[in-house]
Amino acid sequence: MTDDRVPVTVLTGFLGSGKTTLLNRILTEEHGKRIAVIENEFGEIGVDNDLVVNADEEIFEMNNGCICCTVRGDLIRILSTLMRRREKFDHILIETTGLADPGPVAQTFFMDDELAERLRLDGIVTVVDAKHVWQHVDDAPEVAEQVAFADVILMNKIDLVDPADVDRLEGLLGTMNAVATLHRTTHGDVDIDALLAIGGFSLEHALEVNPAFLQPTYPFEWAGAFDSDGDDLVIDLDAGPDGTIDLLALSVSDASSASLDALLGVATPIFTDDPVAVASGGVMVPGHTARLEVGEQGASIAVHASGPIALFTQHGPDEFSMRFRRGISSAVPTAVREFAPDHEHDESVTSVGLTLPGDLDEERLQQWLGGLLQEKGVDIFRSKGVLSLKGQPERYVFQGVHMLMDGTFGKPWGDEERRSTMVFIGRDLDRGDLERGFAACRA
């Protein structure tokens, strides 16, 4: 069945992020197409044959009072008028203001039957200014929401930013929204198809949920295993980006990578416990997190343990030029793991990916998911999943915006291993809670 609905792309981003430049590029490169642009901010845009319409953000609450059912009245009115012509537009672009909440925009396409029949929300593209986004993420909740809702994120103006900071930004954006595709751009220079043919809200596309990001985020960025060798392990550090660093040592039976991996779950809760402040030259014992003060002169700390240990550090060794030694000879970890940084900035907006082998019980799932969306729907911006329901030969795929959900049966499992995968992007999500709730749905 071909979908002949007109695709709609929503372009969000803070003022000055380069949205208008990108919009102009799209219109120039796609000049053969009939494109309608709905813009909320004045900008010098438009190319011959394109229709540019100005909109004032009008949020409609539906009479049932549910805030998750707010829609954009201006868009309903404008889009239905734009569809009243014999030669349909090839594409419709909606440029929102830097302060717009993408929720009501996306919900408009679910809540209005007339629009849902004629238009297809293809995706939300968010442009961030790689240099200034840091302060915006802190100051403006809209920026975090725009990142959370995005199918595609353009880290723009990277020519003005140190490459290491772009890496850091990519890590930050990745933890906030693990599903979005990230592009590094200078003037919004990315392949147009990567922006206009996303299929971000199609259920077919939900099948492509990538399990790579499903690994949980850890409060530490680095872990290393060290063999025992008589002398205490000493860590020497230079001054780093912060005045302190949290460190945790745990005793292990052997200094292998397998032992390191086995300890990740144990180390996480200990690491987030209140750390003990330790001054430079001090000693830490296994099992307790130490917060080492690192002054201008650097610092050093010894780990007092008899056997092999696993060491977990809040930052990667290069950030503090960390060096390891026993006595006067340098020590080299026998196994090392690095983890995506879990930045302090973004604690409120995160992605939680869940996966379970085997089947789910449909009734329990409905009860859990229904209750979850009822209670936390305001904070869950987007969700996607591919589920294995007991007794169903086909995958169940769904995707949602706040409390609104759309689901259907997709490709049959066949000989493939049955498993269920789910992603939530939201504010103040409790991973543990979600994991327990999901696990309780097992058939």
Added chain:
Amino acid sequence: MRSRRTEPLRMAADRLTDLPGLPVAIDWSPDGSRIAVALGEGAVAVVDVEAATTAILSGHPPGATSVAWSPRDPYLIATGGLDGAVRTWSADRGAPVNALLMSDTDWVQRVAWRPDGLMLAAIAGTALMVLEDGEARHRFDDHGSTLTDLSWHPRGQAIAVSHYGGITTWSPRHPDGAPRRFAWKGSSLRLAWSPDGRYVATGDQDSTVHFWIMKNGKDLQMWGYPRKVQELSWDSVGRHLATGGGPDAIVWDCGGTGPAGTEPTVFEVDGTPLTVLAFAPVGRILATATDGGTLALWDTADATGDGQIVDLSGAATAMAWSPDGSRVAVGDATGGVTVARVDR
């Protein structure tokens, strides 16, 4: 609730013409000889119904939204469109008479003559404007939200406009007087003042219909519609209101103590959503047409009778009755206009 599926009792109709665009609004000349058709692409077509000849006016590129033939001047047509302008045209010369730019940023959603043809009202954005002799006389801006529709009182003493948050009425005779506000927490999309002046009915985004009782400002809410309601039409005396908002035409009886607690009569066509409906200006014939392209005529006085149907070339997009009620013109998404004649 009475619900019937119509037998395929087909009736004769003429498919008049192919227009260069999608008809979004139709109006008849007062003498019933011609129709003016506003096209979504911008042009306005004037079609001689008997001769089947068409004249094209430049209209409102990139889109026309509304057309209203003057009730007192057989040659004067008013139109509105996406260019933010209200324009009048001479139908015999095929030439512009007057143009008034109402807004740089908002488009003109609707134009409507006062029933005596002496004034023209238009809405664009949050503003209602009243024109006289081609000039702006009054402007009412205080609505807080974009206006979606406008309707004159049947005797022309007031104008009602719909918007997010209810409806507002203004009196152009007392332009400095306070408006009457009828507040409701929701978005009204269409409105229609009943021919007896008692009610203003609205069709709403949240799939309801409201009856505002003008005497006391109270309202009745009718819910259970499957879709948002954008189709409303009163019969000629203001007793029955026909509503769309889904595949069925739902007719409320406002006689006696009003529609509260009554069961409406339901007319089902082809299972696809109704896109247009209109009561004839005399009698009780109701015309409905659908997204699936079926025009049906119903005698609503005979609730057991079957409708007569005509297959259109595409989804119905606009409809208007001739002033004498003998013919109904329907535009469809292929650019066709079909005229069906009522057997008497």
